[in-house]
Amino acid sequence: MNIEELRNYCLMVKGSEESLPFGDEHLVFKIFDKMFALLPLDSSENLSISLKCDPDKAVELRERYDCVKAAYHFNKKYWNTIFLNQNMNDEEVLFWIQHSVEEVLKKLPKKMQNEYRAEEK
16 A cells, blocks of 8 residues: 555545645644544655554554554554554555544534434435
């Protein structure tokens, strides 16, 4: 998987927006103005993506995969960085992007969650 494929997938998430709030080196993806992914633009050798995760699953992923680390400069209870093209396949990376979106949605008011999900049907 390459950086363009990751970017395109994140932009396909319903309601997603991209921005550069931390400077030109980090692309941030948000829904409802809440971040679900951070994609460093300056790490061509070690392509990675940081994603929000259920706290229990975050630890489990770090233990299961060498390519998953606690995210630097983020709350390590909730955020993991996945280094791509290592020992996690692309389909699973995409699964964890969706999981990150779901984690963001869970923190929104029920009305917003219902509206978001109603539009999916």
